[in-house]
Amino acid sequence: QVQLVESGGGSITPGGSLRVSCAASGFSFSDHYMSWIRQAPGKGLDWVSYISPTGSDTRYSDSVKGRFTISRDNARNSLYLQMNSLRAEDTAVYYCAKGHHEMDITGRGTTVIVSS
């Protein structure tokens, strides 16, 4: 069945870097836009970024632009989010999602904690 599994979360100090990954299965990954959304503890959903099927088109929220980079490896059915210059306010569960408009499949998320 269609599945997205995130990994790579953890605890990191402010200013540090982390890369989270998403493994896709059950659908033709290379045909679809993919997105990252996040949710801070006790807060609502926050759109982060999306990437086109070939990787040629990427967009970011203003809060992460210049610090985060989305990428994909279609041969490995994998999506990535490289996060640099991390801040306390980046602490959240990061979800990988299929699609960039409506997101019809979402993974279970990976937790990133930024704290000194």
Place this chain on the structure above:
Amino acid sequence: EIVLTQSPGTLSLSPGERATLSCRASQSVNNYLAWYQQKPGQAPRLLIFSASWRATAISDRFSGSGFGTDFTLTISRLEPEDFAVYYCQQYGSSPYGFGQGTKLEIK
């Protein structure tokens, strides 16, 4: 940047009642609006896209309406599993964003 405002913040109803949730955009998003349901500890689940189209396997008790700046999610007869947080999301203009959510709780 388009801002989505959901109302009410919390809605207290009983099973069997009808729920009406609102989402208002700061400028027109045409029909580029989706609704999601999220239960505690779970990922969000797509309910409605393009303002009024039900996603795969979503019960027909859920319906969406609206165009432009004003949208509504209606749940016709509440079941116990419907009590959750609901978010609207616009994709008419980047950066795409979510409303702050409406918590639907059991009265």
